[in-house]
Amino acid sequence: MTAEIKAKLTPLDRPNTYVGRTVSRQGARKAVAGAGQYTDDISLPRMLHAAFVRSPYAHARLTKLDVNAAKTAPGVALVMTGKELAERITAPWLGTLTCFPGMKAAPQYPMVIERACWQGEPVAIVVAQSRALAEDAAELVEIEWQELPAAADKETALDRTTPVIHPDLGDNLAFEKTIGSGDVDAAFKAADIVVEETFRFGRHTAVSLESRAILADYNKPAERLILYTSSQAPHMIQTIYARMLGIPDHNVRIVAPDVGGSFGMKIHSYGDEVATAAASMALGRPVKFIADRLESFVSDIHARENLIKARLAVSRAGDIEAIEIDVLSGAGAYSQYPRTSVFEANQVLTITGGPYRHKHYRAKATVVYMNKVPTSQYRAVGHPIGNSVGESLVDMAAAACGLDPLEIRRRNVMPDDGYPAVTAGGIKVKELSHQKCLAALERRMNYAALRAEQAILRKQGIYRGIGIAAFIKGTAPGPNGYYGIGGAPISLQDACTIRLDPGGGIICAVGVTEQGQGVNTVMGQIAATTLGVPLDQVRVISGDTDATPFGGGTYASRATAIGGEAVLKAAGELRAEILSIAGALLQAPAGSLDIVDGHIVDAGTDRRRISLKEIGRIGHFQLHELPNSVQPRLSVTHRFRLLDDLYILTNGVSGATVDVDTDTGFITLRKAWVVEDCGRIVNPLLADEQVRGGFVQGLGGALYEHCIYDDAAQLVNGTLADYLTPMAGEMPDIDVAHIHTPTSVSELGAKGVGESGTASAPAVVMNAVNDALRPLGARVTEQPMTPEVVLRALGKI
Amino acid sequence: MKPARFHYVRPASIAEAVLLLAEHGEDASILAGGQSLMPVLNMRLSRPRVVVDINRIAKLKGIALADGAVRIGALARHVEVMRSPLIARHLPLIAEAMPNVAHVAVRNRGTFGGSVALADPSAEMPACLLALGGAVVLESTRGRRQVAAEDYFHGLYDTARRPDELLIEALIPPQRPDTLSAFMELSRRHGDFAIAGLACTLRHDAGVIHAPRLVYFGSEPRPVLARTAMAALDGKAWSPATHDAVAAALADDLDPIDNTFGSPAAKLHLQRVVTRRVLDGLPDKARAA
Incomplete structure (x- = not known):
């Protein structure tokens, strides 16, 4: 390697770097061996178990609630009603953000006080020696x-004949917003061709493998509340519970042990969890609540229920001129705190x-x-x-212009050399790569061959569809967008405290969290590379508010992009301090030294001078060896946030082939491709698996998952026998590729990747389905695309 | 999701078991493979006072050919039926259907008798039993009786079994060498309960179909022997027109239930598609046989 090339390399490009290299996920072996420790695996002395009485009705007034029989049932320690709980909290939640002007929301108490507003809303908590006894006693609550x-x-929520859920709000309208740019009416009037359609998206939910779980441990004499909980935002939960329960923040500790998936669903406030904490405070004993699958379906947030009328104006030549959409978004009974229930609609407006x-x-x-059920971020x-x-x-x-789907996209995407730019939806964008992604997808799919094969198959009566879809994805939001400016107790920055311990080990404590996606591994890779130590010398700690610096947690594909940069910066500062201490010990300028493989070496020759372990020993124990002017800190905290940017926007394009059985309406997924651009990739395997896992979760909503409500707003398919999730047998091979356009907002250059597939x-x-159906003159406009939906589109039923 | 309290008893013999059932009747639930019972217990949808675990009763196990019938013991696990050479040879319909029964884990524990006793409308084995003209043997302290499948399935989870009776075994006449059988179901994901399904047997002679038995499941409250459709097929030769006529006749035989898996119209349509596909495929199967 020439000196010239070497001079251009950043610390992340060093030989033996872990950044850009696949290493296996920490904790994977443990989880596979069944040795993980999830919240439900934690058992504390004197621990009790909670079960809930929930509303069986979507809307009902409580006319009688008698808990006396339940209180005296075997093993019962406490029964607390919604009214009693209300007296133990400082104030109800109000799910509004000031960034949504005009938004209306009703105050929400953790449990029903006099009126239930959704089927599944908690009414009373029963705490007993076992969950079975708690469930027995819950049946004795006379209600x-x-x-x-x-x-x-x-569609009828705003009709005069529809009951107003919260009379104080005047009607059932939560929020209205219109955005736009240009002269839409003129563009449509002048357009050669206008296409329009109405789309329906079914409500669905997260179905994390590990359900919501909380173990509350209140120590009365110490006035200290510890919550072990399956959460993706421990610090936010700390703030919310402290406020809600009237305890100083620093006396509330949140521990998120192993977490079995969260997907945004575990970033909200849930009344049953607050009730569990309040029960522990009332009893001075640990109380555990594990949501079972039945109550998960009627208490975890739902998402996606939207009806959208849309049209697009295009020139005969195929230039997209204008788009207009009208979104009707169906929220639940309350606006979920603290992220609200209007974000989904807001995002649809900005990214379509x-x-x-x-x-x-x-x-x-x-x-x-x-x-x-209330809706929110998923x-x-x-x-x-x-x-x-x-x-x-x-x-x-x-189709209207007679263009190939790939061609019309090539013609209309923002050019790779045209940034910075602003989308018609008002997002400032830079460093995107639509053209490169399209070119890569075409190659990887072998697109022309697929079209040729499709034509042959059509003659044989096989309806093969080929789909292409470009996308943008807002990731790693900044404080000037929504939450920060909107007034929510949600941190948009993230943090790392990194330290050198006497044994030479590096402890890297981060505010972002691990829920099985490999965040700890990625943070360790960044720290090890920046410091110049073997990966196994770094221990990453996350998910404990006592042990980690305050951060936002894991949401909006931000862990690597925001949290990773904090690690990079903190590790860089620690490295500088270690080199300065080494320089004092070795009587060499710090600039002449480097750290390689856990040793201080002469820069350039890599000749080993002293190990990091020695620096740790001297820096903590044999301080007499240091000059008086050197006071080791050996611990650095760094934080990172976006400045002016709304997001680190990412982009990509997907492809898929499907076969549609036009007799049965069944759709067979054959193969999928995703080419996306998440900038610099730290761990290729984990990035690919995020894309694949996310894609499968997206397929869930597209084909299977649906919370079906009847006319009385009763969820009729709230079990895993009736609510279908995607399963391995039906999933296609998913080919994943990346274009690398690092973001300039950070040194790391990483953008978010966790949601692109979804x-x-x-x-x-x-x-792809509509490509298959096009020769039959049919079009599917509803998700999930069930056989019934396809058959109706085909006019077969 | 914990079951309500119940007493657990594990009789060692049929005699002990039927005594328990005589004593507790409707207050007792019989535990075989537990693949359906355990969830409904945990969801408290079923709250028996007594759970009678029959898993230790040796006489309920096994698969054998005796007295001109294949005997499938109530406790024969789906996996045993699936792997049985006897079933493969004498009851190819069941062998063909078995891979559609749920997943490996369920087949390892779930039992033939449990499936027939529960009579889930989407289950495969009740439909096969009916298509094959089999019977079930029921025993109580009052004695033993045999009930033909045609008289056994009454409705949604409703059968001829009385609360004090234990299902001992199924008796199924072996398929004749000139009998053709076929099985097809449509389910959203592999292993799910079927939305539409057909188990059928028939004989054919010089291209003419005789004595067809078409049993539809998945869309109806119980497996349905489609007599109108069968009449439309009996004595006819394979032909698209015949197959269409059979499919059309289903309107008289079926009355699909409306649920989250589809409307009655969609299910009737799917049963017709299944019918055509099964019948279209049979001539090839006949040639191969």
Whole structure:
């Protein structure tokens, strides 16, 4: 390697760097061996178990609630009603953010006080020696309801005949917003061709493998509350519980042990969890609550329920001129605290048509309350919907112009050399790579050969569909976008405290969290590379508010992009200090030294001078060896946040092939491709698996998952026998490739990757299905695309 | 999701078991493979006072050919039935259907008798039993009786078994060498309960079909012997027109239930598609046989 090349390398490009290298996920072996420690695996002395009485009705007034029989049942320690709990909290939640002007929300208490507003809303907590005894006692709670008419349909939620869920709000309208740019009306009037369609997206939920779980341990004499909980944002939970329960923040400790998936669902406040904490405080004993699958379906947040009218204007030559969408978004009974229930609609507005150059855009959202489970952030918030709508319109335009779907995208995407730019939806974008992604996808799919094969198969009566869908994804948000400016107790920055211990070990404590996706591994790779130590010399700690610096946790694909940069900066400072101490010991300028493989070496020759372990020993024990002017800190905290940017926006394009059985309406997924650009990749395997896992989760909503409500707003399929999730047997091979356009907002250059698959899968599969159906004159516009939906589109039933 | 309290008893013999059932009747639930019972217990949808675990009763196990019938013991696990050479040889319909029964883990524990006793409308084995003209043997302290499958399945989870009776075994006449059988189901994901399904047997002679038995499941409250469709097929030759006529006749035989897996119209349509596909495939199967 020439000196010239070497001079250009950053610390991340060093020989033996871990950045850009696949290493296996820490904790994977443990989890596979069944040796993980999830919240439910923790057992504390004197621990009790909670079960909940929940509303069986979507909307009902509580006319009688008698807990006396339950209180005296065997093994019962406490029964607390919603009214009693209300007296133990400082104030109800209010799920609004000031970044959504005009938004209305009703105060929400953790449990029903006098009126239940959704089926599954908690009414009373029963705490007993075992969960079985708690469930026995819960059945003894004498309860009478006066059932009220329910708002079950978003399309009639604002009708005068529909009951108003929260009379103080005047109506069921949560939020209205219109954004736009250019002159939409003129563009549509002048357009050669206008395509339009109405799209429906079913409500679904996260179905994490590990359900919500909390073990609350309140030590009365110490006035200290410890919550072991399956969470992706421990510090946010700390702030919220401290405020809610009237305990100083520093007396609340949140520990998120192993977490079995979260997907955004575990970043919200849940009444049953607050009730569990309050029960522990009332009893001075540990209380555990593990949501079972039945109650998960009626208490975990739901998402995605949207009805969208959309149109697109395109020139005969195939230039997209304008897009207009009108979004009706169906929220639940309350606006979920603290992220609200209007974000999904907001995201649909901003990202629909986001990959393209058109200048005219108008998007209107109306979010309405219904007597259903509250909705909020779930993996890739809004993006699966916005991308499905935008990409369907683009395919319709392509068909109308006689263009190939790939060609119309090549013609209309923002050019790779055209940044910075602003999308018609108003997002400032830079460092995107739509053109490179399209070119890579075409190659990887062998697109022309697929089209040729499709033509042959059509003659044989096989309806093969080929789908293409470009996407953008907002990742790693900054404080000037929503939460920070919106007033929520949600940290948009993240942090790392890194230290050198006497044995030479590096302890790297981070504010972002691990839920099985490999965050700890990635943070360790960045720290080890920056410091110049073997990976096994670094121990990463996350998920404990006592042990980690305050951070936002894991959401919005931010862990590597934000948390990773904090690690990089902190490790860089620690490295500088270690070199300065070494320089004092070795009487050499710090600049002449380097750290390689855990040893201080002469820069250039890599001749070993002293080990990091020796620095640790001297820096902590044999301080007499240091000059008086050197006071070791050997611990550095660094934080990182975006400055002006709303997001670190990412982009990509997906492809899929499907076979549609036009007799049965069944869809067989054959193969999928994702080419995405998440900038610098730290761990290729983990990045690929994020894309694949996310894609499969997106397929869930596209094909299977649906929370089906009847006219009385009763969830009718709240078990895993009736609510279908994607399973391995039906999943296609997913080919993943990356374009690398590092973001300039950080030294690391990483963008988010965790939601890209989810953001694009529904769009690309819908386009593939419609590509198959196009010769039959049929079009599917509803997700999930069940056999019934396909058969109706085909006019077969 | 913990079961309500129940008493657990594990009789060692049929005699002990039927005594328990005589004593507890409707308050007792019989535990065989537990693949359906355990979830409904945990969800408290079922709250028996007594759970009678029959897993230690040796006489309920095994698969054998005796007295001109294949005997499938109530405790024969799905996996045993699936791997049985006897079943493969004498009851190819069941062998063909078995891979559609749930997943490996369920087949390892779930039992033939449990499936027939529960009579889930989407289950495969009740449909096969009916298509094959089999019977079940029921025993109580009052004695033993045999009930033909045609008289056994009454409705949604409703059978001829009385609360004090234990299902001992199924008796199924071996398929004749000139009998053709076929099985097809449509389920959203592999191993799910079927939305539409057909188990059928028939004989054919010089291209003419005789004595077809078409049993539809998945869409109806119970497996349905489609007599109108069967009449449309009996004595006819294979032909698209015949197959269409059989499919059309299903409107008189079936009355699909409406649930989250599809509307009655969609299910009737799917049963017709299954019918055509099964019948279209049979001539090839006949040639191969």
